[in-house]
């Protein structure tokens with residue numbers, strides 16, 4: 001069964017605790033937290049202090065997506081803030097193996113993220129040690145963009161790589177996910193679907209999550 005992870009990037013930033021409660025009541029499996037540094041991507045969001053303040057307001061799993069240079073500097077603060085899963089971009093990390101181990105040693109699940117145009121070969125060896133791979137289906141930095149269609153083939157190829165090697169690694173998809181493409185993504189092998197505008201852009205979040213599922 002595919003998991004739905006609404007992205008807080010499209011929520012009302014003036015009411016984050018209420019927005020979290022709304023998606024929890026609406027049946028979300030995780031909450032996706034987009035952390036941007038204004039350098040790796042041209043946008044800036046929130047970091048560990050705000051996430052820590054939100055932690056007591058929900059029991060949802062916190063899934064942090066780091067769109068930052070020097071992701072290693074964020075690992076301990078995010079663990080202390082109560083984050084459960086952390087992923088970082090392979091394009092931003094020359095020492096990816098070390099960072100994966102840092103995340104796991106801090107008690108969190110570790111994921112590696114690929115931009116749409118980044119080859120699957122970059123994660124070939126990492127597949128043995130990461131808990132999940134996050135495939136971007138838009139160029140990172142902003143919510144509400146259009147799904148890049150070639151990602152569908154990339155999901156199928158990654159699923160084959162994982163199955164052939166009998167690995168336990170999950171696949172998360174992020175960007176432009178809507179009720180219209182969610183079914184195809186799950187069929188192609190996705191385990192977790194991130195959806196920002198398709199959930200928070202709708203008045204009835206429960207119905208939006210159900211439509212995606």
Ligand SMILES: O=C(CO)[C@@H](O)[C@H](O)COP(=O)(O)O
Pocket residue numbers: 007009010032034065067138139140141142143144145174175176177194195196197198
């Ligand atoms: O990481 C990102 C954007 O950089 C995403 O998590 C977006 O927040 C997804 O938003 P939608 O495309 O679903 O509106």
Ligand SMILES: [Co+2]
Pocket residue numbers: 007032033034065174194
């Ligand atoms: Co994201």
